[in-house]
Amino acid sequence: MSVLIFVELDQGSIKKTSQEAIYYGGKVAESLNTGATVLAIGNADEINLQVAGHFGAQKVLHVTESKLSHENSLAYADTLVQAVQQEGSTVIVMAKSGLGDAVAARAAAKLKASVVSGVTSLPDLSNGFKVERSIYTGKAFAIVDIKSDIKILAIKKNALEVVETDQIALVESFAPTLRDSDFAATVTNTEKASSELSLNEADIIVSGGRGMKGPENWDPLLELAHALGAATGCSKPVSDLDWRPHHEHIGQTGIKVAPNLYIACGISGAIQHLAGVNGSKCIVVINKDPEAPFFKAADYGIVGDVFDILPRLTQAVEASK
Amino acid sequence: MKILVCITNVPDTTAKISFTDNDTRFNKNGVQYIIGPYDDYALARGVELREASGGSLTVLNVGESDSEPQIRKALAIGADEAIRVNAEPTDSYFVASQIAHIASQNKYDLILMGRESLDFNSGVVHGLVGEMLGIPSYSPVMQLDVTEGKAEFAREIDGGKEHLVASLPLVLGCQEPIAEWKIPNMRGIMTARTKPLTVVEPVDVDTMVTLEKYIQPAPKGACKMIPADEAEQLITLLKTEAKVL
Ligand SMILES: Cc1cc2nc3c(=O)[nH]c(=O)nc-3n(C[C@H](O)[C@H](O)[C@H](O)COP(=O)(O)OP(=O)(O)OC[C@H]3O[C@@H](n4cnc5c(N)ncnc54)[C@H](O)[C@@H]3O)c2cc1C
Numbered sequence: 001m002s003v004l005i006f007v008e009l010d011q012g013s014i015k016k017t018s019q020e021a022i023y024y025g026g027k028v029a030e031s032l033n034t035g036a037t038v039l040a041i042g043n044a045d046e047i048n049l050q051v052a053g054h055f056g057a058q059k060v061l062h063v064t065e066s067k068l069s070h071e072n073s074l075a076y077a078d079t080l081v082q083a084v085q086q087e088g089s090t091v092i093v094m095a096k097s098g099l100g101d102a103v104a105a106r107a108a109a110k111l112k113a114s115v116v117s118g119v120t121s122l123p124d125l126s127n128g129f130k131v132e133r134s135i136y137t138g139k140a141f142a143i144v145d146i147k148s149d150i151k152i153l154a155i156k157k158n159a160l161e162v163v164e165t166d167q168i169a170l171v172e173s174f175a176p177t178l179r180d181s182d183f184a185a186t187v188t189n190t191e192k193a194s195s196e197l198s199l200n201e202a203d204i205i206v207s208g209g210r211g212m213k214g215p216e217n218w219d220p221l222l223e224l225a226h227a228l229g230a231a232t233g234c235s236k237p238v239s240d241l242d243w244r245p246h247h248e249h250i251g252q253t254g255i256k257v258a259p260n261l262y263i264a265c266g267i268s269g270a271i272q273h274l275a276g277v278n279g280s281k282c283i284v285v286i287n288k289d290p291e292a293p294f295f296k297a298a299d300y301g302i303v304g305d306v307f308d309i310l311p312r313l314t315q316a317v318e319a320s321k
Numbered sequence: 322m323k324i325l326v327c328i329t330n331v332p333d334t335t336a337k338i339s340f341t342d343n344d345t346r347f348n349k350n351g352v353q354y355i356i357g358p359y360d361d362y363a364l365a366r367g368v369e370l371r372e373a374s375g376g377s378l379t380v381l382n383v384g385e386s387d388s389e390p391q392i393r394k395a396l397a398i399g400a401d402e403a404i405r406v407n408a409e410p411t412d413s414y415f416v417a418s419q420i421a422h423i424a425s426q427n428k429y430d431l432i433l434m435g436r437e438s439l440d441f442n443s444g445v446v447h448g449l450v451g452e453m454l455g456i457p458s459y460s461p462v463m464q465l466d467v468t469e470g471k472a473e474f475a476r477e478i479d480g481g482k483e484h485l486v487a488s489l490p491l492v493l494g495c496q497e498p499i500a501e502w503k504i505p506n507m508r509g510i511m512t513a514r515t516k517p518l519t520v521v522e523p524v525d526v527d528t529m530v531t532l533e534k535y536i537q538p539a540p541k542g543a544c545k546m547i548p549a550d551e552a553e554q555l556i557t558l559l560k561t562e563a564k565v566l
Contacts, residue, residue, distance in 0.1 A: 071478065071483075073448070073458075073459075074457060074458075077448075077452070097479075098444075098460070098461060098477065098478070098479070099479075101437075101443070101444040101445055101448070101460075102448050102458070102459075102460060103448075104445055104448070105413075105444075105445035105446070105447070105448020105449045105451075105452070105458070106448045106449075106451065106452045106458070108414065108445065108448075108449060108452075109417070109448070109449045109451075109452030109453050110452060112527075113529075114412065114414055114529035114530050115413060115414070115443065115445050115449075116443075116530060117441075117442065117443040117444065117445060118442055118443070130533060132536070134442070135440060135441050135442060135535075136332075136338045136439070136440060136442075137439060137442055138538075139338045139538070140338045140340075140535055140536065140537055140538065141535070141536040141537075141538065142441075142532055142533075142534070142535050142536070143532075143533040143534045143535075143536065144530045144531065144532055144533060145530070145531045145532075145533055146529070146530050147527075147528055147529055147530060147531060148414075148527070148529040148530070181455075181457070184457040184487050184488070185457060185459065185485040185486065185487035186485065186486050186487070187483055187484070187485055188473075188484045188485065188486055189483075189484040190478070190481065190482070190483045190484070191481045191482045191483075191484075192478065192479075192480055192481030192482075192483075193480050193481060196480045198479045198480050199480075200479060201479075204565075204566075228566070240498075246463065246477070246482075246497075246498065247477055247479075247480055247481060247482070252334055252358070252439070253358055253359070253496065253497060256442075260565045261559065261563075261565040261566070271334065271335050272334050272335075275334075278538075281563075281565060282559070282563045282565045284555065284559070285544070295544050295546075296541070296544070297541060298544040299542075299544060299545065299563065300544065300545050300546075300547060300555060300558060300559070300563070301544045301545070301546050301547070302546070302547050302548075302549055302552050302555065303546070303549060304549030304552065305549075308549070309549065309552045312552050312553055313552060313553070313555060313556060315553070316552075316553040316555070316556040316557075317556055320556055320557070320560070
């Protein structure tokens, strides 16, 4: 009866958000006096999967089926359900992400399970199964009691402080039975910037708004991001105007992020943008307008011109290395 | 082509969120409601596809009577008819079960909805509905064309975009830039009044999750201002004080 954790791989390694999910699942397993098993789909060296032990898992079920090399939420959900049946799991954990949500949903309908998404706390098991989750795009939280026998939890990034150990997990191969209907859609083309750090995974994000004035002015922002090892994001008008790609668009209608550090450059801080960044631990705002609403949500603020401030920050980062 | 667009009724994006009854109920007082912004994208593309290919577009809402202004707006934008399942949308599983029940009686070719609702942000209803109906579901879809029973669409993936082709029927969770939001015109508003809006009672679904309490986030502390001519200080503060570098 182990807790099952569905993880996502990035070039053969367990993604950071999935490491957090393993840690969460391990803690729940401890409370329930059971083990934690990871399900990993895709190519990875054994040594990179054993690492799941550092975060609290005892076992990894590894699926190497080549038909699953493309992200396929339908087949992944089928695989997850078979792993759940093998392990007799009643609690399933994954990171909140586009893929996580899709897999959770399909698996929930198969298992007659509830999905609670955006979970921000470990469960309180003293009377029921209560967890806190983020709602209204980070503007509030709710404590819910999960009644269904099988529970699926999608964990919000940065919900827990992960403590690593030097334990390693046992890796076993797992061969699911796949159905043709899981391959209903054919992928005809993938456009992906493979070198880019994903916004979902990044600990630091440097983001630009209309105050950057045009796509040709992005270099100072990219240079600071590079110096910090950060991902880059933008406000909605910036992606609407095609200054930056759509997948960088952060906010209520874009990606919700929860990095340790969010640096907003020339972004006014409209409520719809804030809704996507209010999970960040620390927010820095650089804006030439002292009245910009973003300062109300910021931890550190600089009133100034981005084109003056950004290069100086990059220099300061380089100097401090 | 028979299209179903599912819409939620949510507080306006700029609404201030608060709770009443010992933090167990959402405070609707003074809050303006809108069609879920992602659902608005699904509706806009649905209307375009219906205009191009004929057929019908039904809009479906699981909600109480206070959703009706938003349902009428969807009719004014171009839906042909509406169904409201008369129930408080308690959780994703409940809502998906109602949608799947209606859909199983009507054989839609395409079921469109937003990628997530703006209140509970779970992003799972399309996947639940797809699985309940035994048809594929994809999300978040940002481009969609349909020709001769085949959908060509693109969805956002981590750091990029994936193009796919699949046969109908499909359930798709939509987001921008799949279409531009549509604003109802006067003629639309007039004809919306005469379009059929059927109210049906919900089917029974087991309670999966109950709400204990809402919590407001703690107010943010004051922002520490760093003079522009000492901007470099920021890096030291981020290292030593905030400890995020
Ligand atoms: C339903 C809905 C959903 C939305 N969803 C999103 C969303 O998901 N994400 C999002 O971002 N927006 C969203 N918006 C749009 C949002 O309301 C704002 O319009 C948008 O965030 C503003 O972007 P901005 O701050 O880049 O641009 P602006 O509002 O134009 O602000 C630019 C800022 O740059 C500053 N500036 C200008 N020049 C300089 C300079 N040289 N140096 C320093 N500062 C400078 C200005 O003082 C100003 O504060 C949504 C809107 C709606 C209605």
